[in-house]
Amino acid sequence: MSQYPDSPLCSRLGASVPIFGFSHSLDVVVAISRAGGIGVWGATRNTPAEIESGLARLATETAGAPFAVDLVLPKDMPARQDRSAIEEAIPTEHRAFVDGLRRKYQVPDDGLPGVRSRFVRSEEMATDQLHAVLDSEVPLVAMGVGTPPAAVTAAKERGKRIISLVGAPKHAQRAIDAGADILVAQGYDAGAHTGEIGTFSLVPQIVELAGEIPVIAAGGVATGRHILAAFALGAQAVWMGTAWLFTTEHQIDPIIAAKLVRAGSGDTVRSRADSGKTLRQIKSAWTEEWSAAAAPTPLGMPYQDILVGDLLGSVERNRIEPLMKSEAGQSVGYFSGQTTVPELMADLATQTSTATGALRNRLGHND
C-alpha cells in the first residue's frame, strides 16, 4: 500500500512514488528512479556526446524504472556555435565590471571555460542536444524554458512523452498548443529559472487550464505536507530539485554544501547575473555585486553566459569562497544536513503519510 495519494500519471509512467526529482547529477537521478520516483537529468549544459553517454548510463542503471532528461530550449538563440561573435557583442562596461570582480576577489584567469561558457547556447547546439536525446532510450523529455513545437513533434514521433515547465497561464497554453503531454506548474518559489507567480497561486489555475493533461507541482516542495497539498491543489505529482543538493550522492563542494545548510527560505534571490534569465539561487557576494547600484544590467541569454562563464568556472575550480553559490529554491530552508536519496525518499513517504493522517482527521466530520 502506497503512503502517497494515488497518481494515475505516475502509475501510467511506471513509478510508484509521485516525485519527479531534478538533478544535474547522474548518481542522484539513478537513485531517485531506483527509489520509485522519476529521476530527471538536467543536461542542458552537457554536450551531445555527454548526453548520449549519460542517457545510455541512465537506461542501464535505472534498470527499467522511468527517468527523464531536461533541456532548456529558449527562443531567439544565435544560429551557430560562434563564441567570437558573442564576445564581440559584449559591451565594454560589462566586460570591465566582470574584470573588476575578477580582481576584487582574486579569481585566477586560468584560461579555462566554466559550465556556462564551455559552449555557446545556439540553435545548432540545441538541435544536436535534441538529436542525442531522440536517439536515446529516455522515455520522458522535459523542456525547462520554452516548448518549441518542432522539437515536441520530433520527440513524440520517437515515442517520447513531453513534459513542459511553465510559470504562467500563457506559457501553459503555448505548451498545450505545442503538444506537451504533461505540464509542470513551476512557481516563483522554485530554484533556477522561475517566473513571478507563487507556486500556491499558480498550480490550480494551470490545473484548470490543462483539463485532462496532468500537472506536476514545482517550487517549494520540501515535506510531506507539501506533497499532500500539491494533490489538494489538483496536481498528480511534485517536482523537486533543491532537496537533492543535500544528498551525499550529489557530491557537492563542501563550501557550497555549508552555504546551503545555513540558508533559510529568505536567503535565496532571483538574479539574471548567471544566464540572463531570472535564476533563483542562494544569496552570495555574486548576487550582491550584480544588484549593486553601480552594476550593469545583465545581458540576455546567451551573452550573459559567455560574459560570466569563464569567471564562474574559475571560481568553482579555485574555490573562491565569497563567489561560490548554488541554484536553490525556497525549500532550502527545510533542509539542515546531509542525507542520502533513499533516506530522503523514505522520510518524504513517512511525512506524507503523517500529513495525510492529520488531514483525514480534519475531514472526519464530513463523512
Add this chain to the structure above:
Amino acid sequence: MSQYPDSPLCSRLGASVPIFGFSHSLDVVVAISRAGGIGVWGATRNTPAEIESGLARLATETAGAPFAVDLVLPKDMPARQDRSAIEEAIPTEHRAFVDGLRRKYQVPDDGLPGVRSRFVRSEEMATDQLHAVLDSEVPLVAMGVGTPPAAVTAAKERGKRIISLVGAPKHAQRAIDAGADILVAQGYDAGAHTGEIGTFSLVPQIVELAGEIPVIAAGGVATGRHILAAFALGAQAVWMGTAWLFTTEHQIDPIIAAKLVRAGSGDTVRSRADSGKTLRQIKSAWTEEWSAAAAPTPLGMPYQDILVGDLLGSVERNRIEPLMKSEAGQSVGYFSGQTTVPELMADLATQTSTATGALRNRLGHND
C-alpha cells in the same frame, strides 16, 4: 455538516467557516461574519474616532458572530503627529519627481489629503488607534506589520486575542515571543504588504515553528482547492483579501473594478511607491513610473505616505485613469466578475467540498 475541514481554531472563535476575510469595507466585513466566516476590518488608515464608531457598528451588525480589526504597527515611526517635520525631511528630488507625475498625468492639486496623508503614521497615532480598539468590543486584534509586545500585552489584558501576520520564520518567532495567540503565515503571493517567501514555501515552516499556536494561511487563496491545500499544509484556516474586491458590497470605483477584472496573477507587482514598504498591487502607470530607471528610490514609511498621499488622493477623487489602481494579491487571476459576499462564500464552500471529494478519491487506496 460542514463542507470544510474541521478547524478547532474557528470552532473556538465561534465561526462555522474557516475563512478570515480582510477588507477596508465595513459592509464586506459584516457580510463575511454573517456568512459564517470572520470579517477583519483593515482600519490602519482610520482615525481613532472612526475606529470607535466602526467597531461599534461591527459589534451591532455582526450580531454575535466573531469579527476582527487589523492595525499596522511598524517600528521606528516618529513620536508625534507632525506633518511639517515629515515634509521638511523629504528630499527635493523626490518632491520634483512627484510634481512631475502630477503635471504629466494632469492630476489636480485640490489641496486635499488622500488616505495615506490624512494623518501621519506615528507612535502617537498608533497609541490612540490602539486605545480605540481596546475600548471596543472587538474580540480579535490583528497586527499587520509588527507585533509590539506592549500592544499585545495591553490587548490581552482587555480580553482580546492577538493575530499576528508574519512573512518569515524570524517574524513568527518575534510574534510568538510577544504573546500572539494566532499566526497568519502570509506569503509573497499576497496582496498589500508582503515579504519574499512564497505562500507554499512559507506555511509549513511557520506551522512547525508555531507548535500549538494555530496558523492561518494567507497569500493566493482563491478557490476551494486552495482552502483544502492550506489545511494539508498544516493551517487551520485561510485569510483572504483580494477576493472581496470583486464583491458588490465593496462598492469599488468602476475604473478600478475593470482593472481588477482584467488582471491575471502575473499582472501584480510589489512596489514601495505607496507606503515605503513593499505593497503588492495591480500594475499601473503608477508602478511603472516608480520602477523607471530615472525614478528615485521610495522613501521609508511614513515619509513615502506623505510624499505621495495627497497626489494619490486627488487621483482617486478626480478619477485619473492611468494612475488608478488597487492593492491585490496573485489570487486576482481567479476572479473575472462581480459577485456578492454570500455568493462567494457559497461558491467557496462548494469548491472546497468538490476538492475534498477529489482528494478523498486519490487517498482511497490508502485505506
